Amino acid sequence: MRGALMRKGSVRATALLLAGGLALAGCASDEDGGGESNGGGGGGGGGGDELRIGLAYDTGGRGDRSFNDSAYAGVQAAIDELGGEVQEFSPNDGGSDRVEGLATLAEQGYDPVIAVGFAYGDSIGEVAEDFPDTTFAIIDSEVAELGIDNVTGIVFAEEQGSFLAGVAAALKSQTGQIGFVGGVESPLIQKFQAGYEAGARAARPDIVITSEYISPAGDFSGFNDPARGQILAQGMYDGGADIVYHAAGGSGTGVFQAAVASGKLAIGVDSDQYETVDDPAQQAVIMTSMLKRVDNGVQAFLTDFAEGSVEGGTDTRYDLESEGVDLSTTGGQIDDIQAQLDEFRQQIISGEITVPTTP
Amino acid sequence: MSPASPGGMGAVRRAGLALLGPVLALVVALVISGIVIAAIGEDPFTALQVITNLGETPAAQVQAIVVILNRAVPLFLAGLAVSVAFRMGLFNIGVEGQYRLATIMAAAAGAAVSLPAPLHVLFIIVVAMVVGALWAGIVAVLKVTRGVSEVISSIMLNFVALGLAGYLLTGPLRGSAEGDGIVTTSEIPESGRFPDLTGVLTGLGLAEPRSELFGFLVVAVVVGVIVSVVLARTRFGFDLRATGLSPSAATASGVDTRRMVISTMLLSGAVAGLIGLPDLLGADYEYGTEFTAGLGFLGIAVALLGRNSPLGIALAALLFAVLDRAAPLLQFEDIPASVVTIIQGTIVLAVVVANEIARRLARRSAEREGARATGAPPEGGGGSGPGTPPTPDVGPDGGHRIHTGVPGTPEGARP
8 A cells, every 4th residue: 555655656756856947957958048147138328329129039049159159149239349339138948939029129129139049040031021111131141042131040150160279189190080970960060070081081082070969859868968078078088089169059058078988189169168167177178169159140240231231131251261160279189280271271172172061 | 746645735725836847947938038139139128029029010910920829730740749658757759750750650641542521631630640650559569568668769760760650751752853852741732721710810800811721730639629628527538547647547447558549649749740730731731851850849849838638738739839939030130040939949948847846846735624623644556756745755556556457567566
């Protein structure tokens, strides 16, 4: 009797724990974005022709030390220069309120409205049509085909920067074996993988590359799961790889931890991660970072907007030539191979090398 | 709690006790959330005002209602799917995987065929229900043949379902062009889309909202009514509830619990299959990497909050939707959107705790009345959960109570 009661009780306890755990998980993952958005509102005095920028983040919100933060840095730089204020919006975990959040920003008079991340690619068209007088921009998604003239696409040649990361990894590898950890197996992250693999093979044809993803397409947990990032990277290091490149957003911390634990090296992504990690032990293993200058793209768009020169309906592409993507040199670990890197850089810019976008 | 409990407790009192749980929980949750908001230096009353204010203009108010209803419909279906299994003592955590897989299959099937309008929609709905049911059926088969706990297998199958959906989406069922940022299935043609209810709103003299009200609302209501009739008024529903309350007693009175596990999981999975359809047939017309996620897990919370009754689940879904709608708006008042998650979490926790308290109170008073009426210890072991009756009597079944209702499983063999 006792045992039977316990068992039934434990089902309830399981249900309770799971429900509570889910709720807590929800809190934890958007805490950074939500919590820090407090400081966002007080940017400017709200003058008549000052910028009133709406900034809609990708899942995870601000505080990811990577992609979203980079967009915010661009907005902040523009505000410092031009004056104005910013209103931030972070979607919920399931992404169900993305459309409504974007529309609410426009409805409340924020102009321009910047959507951070290709996740908005589906919804930006319909929202932009509902608010024809508002100027929209979207990062990582091409809009030229939509034929809506109040949306601008800001896209990056991630494969070109990743190519250089691959070159650096291949040249620096002692074991002849390197790895790639992708966050979510989506076309965007596959661009990173394709460029990285092509670069590594170009520099060293016999290189062995292991590429793995944390989560499959449609499951976005891979961008915010350091534990699984660590497991994948650890497996690669244990298997003989000595440099792992990650394109996994917030999961990258796990890759760095694995590198520290194994005494091997890692390559960061989006921001100069040597600067964004706090831990000196992790700084020591970050050989370089593939910079994707979302901040520059955002700032340039806002400057154009302030000058009234946003064309709309077009895509602006940032590549190696326009320094929209590059490798960071903080820490000095790739200083000795700069000459080779520059050679490949020139070949890509001149069009001698065409970097693939799919693996 | 059990319908077999001796009469004597007034209906009014019973209803009062039934309402006591949720109301108490709501108050406790609001107080806790208020303290949290105050602790981060914001005004709790501003938050409350943002959550309850539907908008200044009539158009904004109608839009707010549309947003709330559009969110509540999938949440209601998710809660319903979870609750059907719950009523039989089965914990279907696999709803998330069931609806994701059902939605992608329905989206692909819907885009692949061409049928006249009503048939096309019906076809998509049937595909979704069948896929959801089959996926949940795996859990049931594992349980009755191998004795695998449905909690474990349904969680595991979520990962398999997400992986499978990802494979299908990027592989055989891919409809979007190579290189597009968002991978989707092909778009469902006009004839396969569900007409929206915006006309009804404007017909009622309301302002025209920016978004369209999901026509699937009607389906959700019909499904809710059907499920509640099936549970309350049919032999199947009686067997299901009886097995949930006491599997051994149900078996003793001739219920085939193995068959019940399978049919209940099939029903739960079929309802789960519908969860993605409001979005699919009302807004997106394709399944893609950006398709709304997490509804299956939210369904567990909604079912707990709604105490497994279809009407309660409808109210719980509406409450969650009202809170979700406020998430973007709270950010505009510099209040973190996590406040919404905190409120939802505390409500669910508080409801579970309050339900338990209300249940103990109800049982104690029933026992008192029973004792007065018969002079003997009442209703041995009629309860469930940690609410151990004050009299440690042994039930008529000798304590062979299992929550699963499957005789012959290792669980059942244990004394």
